[in-house]
Amino acid sequence: MASDFQAQLPGVDQHSYHFVTRGGGGSHPYLYEPNRAIWRGQAVLAHCTELARGGYRPDLIIGHNGWGEILFLKDLWPQAGVVGYFEFFYRGQGADVGFDPEEPYSLDDVARVRTLNTINLLGLDAVDIGVCPTAWQKQLYPVEYQNKLVQIHDGIDTERACPGSARPLRLPDGRVLGPDTPIVTYVARDLEPYRGFRSAMRAAVEILRRHQDAHMVFVGGNGVSYGNPPPSGGTWRNHMLTELSGQLPMDRVHFLGKLAHQDFINLMRLSRAHLYLTYPFVLSWSMLEAMATGVSLVASATPPVEEIVEHGYNGLLVPFADPGAIADGVLETLSMNEVQRRAMRRAARQTVVERFDLQWVALPAWQRLLRERFQAPL
Structure with missing residues (x-):
């Protein structure tokens, strides 16, 4: 394991290796x-x-x-x-x-x-x-x-990622969002196109325009885990804020950066609708953990998401690159009656328990x- 690995497991001897990359003089x-x-x-x-x-x-x-x-x-x-x-x-x-x-x-x-x-x-x-x-x-x-x-x-550790009571979310400016607030969440390791950040931000304009009480909460770093940085440099967050300048009510758009795992679970318990978007790429643990907490999931109709999410049963599927359709999916989720919402949330958790439980x-x-x-x- 690389020398920066810090986890300690009982009964496991840890050995670290060190490597130095050497250039291959003129290599391709x-x-x-x-x-x-x-x-x-x-x-x-x-x-x-x-x-x-x-x-x-x-x-x-x-x-x-x-x-x-x-x-x-x-x-x-x-x-x-x-x-x-x-x-x-x-x-x-x-x-x-x-x-x-x-x-x-x-x-x-x-x-x-x-x-x-x-x-x-x-x-x-x-x-x-x-x-x-x-x-x-x-x-x-x-x-x-x-x-x-x-x-x-x-x-997925479904005993840890599970439904439960949630602490109110305290925002950096001191405001508090509780269970009565319609919170729409988006989570990725980094806020970037591979995980649909552009589409999510564009959809946020319509979501917040049509639902005056809703708040959008974005979780993720400002780096690039996959793909490329913006052509003009800087971060995708700033790139999208510039593109959408004047279109978003910034008092209802919140960027939390990266969260500790227990805070992520708490946020999923607070979430009224959780948005997961991705290229056809490696499936994120965060989507399955969110489902295990019993979220109302709105996810992109892309592989391998479609392998897990059945539209109308354990979540809603929306086109990855269509902000209007994404907004419609989120707003449909927010408008569900309690019976519909509970049924979809229960099915989301059951899917993970039956197919992915650790x-x-x-x-x-x-x-x-x-x-x-x-x-x-x-």
Whole structure:
């Protein structure tokens, strides 16, 4: 694990590795990320070689393939079973690239993302079996590797992410929003186009115009986790505030930055309508955790969201790039009677409990995999 990892788990010895990326004198720009991953893999191999010299012989190795750490461990310990977590296979068509009409792309971009699969393909050859979190993410991988992959989600702690009483939300300016306030929430790691921030902000104009008591609460950082920064520089938050200058009642638009997990859960319990938008990309834990708290969900009709959300049953599906339709979905949710609202919220939670619960679904699936494939004594 990288040296900045701080979590401590009982009964688990923690070892840190250090790596330094070295340039490849004149190497191609497409190779920037694969180059970093290989340096990481080499650093982990060097550290594990020292463990092997001390007599350490693992029976089983489980790791995330995406950053290269597990690439070479089967070469050091060929007798060990190796399970890799495979999150996303890059595609020039049919996924995130070319999805957003506001994000032009070129053949050069398609070639670049193909090259990003270097580590994916090396990893598929280096592991005994791989795990993908959703069916859509699994089917992105080449057909010839499908029999080497199984679908198991990471799991949601539905005892922690659950309905319950909520503390009022104290805003930075000292105002307090309580359960009687129609709060519309949006949550992402960073406020950026991949997670529909532009569409959410544009929809907010109509939501707040048509519902005079509603407040929009945005949670997320001002960086870029995926995709590109605004063409003019700065943050997407400031970019959208400039675009919508004079159209938003800023006394009812609130940016909270990043929240501690318990504060996120509390906010979901307060939320009257929760908005989740995404490119066809990695599914966010936040959507499933929000559903587990029993939110009224309005989500984009994009993969892999459509794998989880059934329109009118456990949420509403709306077009990703249509702010008017998004606003209609949120306003429909806000106008539901109590019977409708409770039924949809109950179904949202039940979906997560039945399909994604950590203790009763995800962990047992992992245990079955390890027992059946590697005869692990679990």
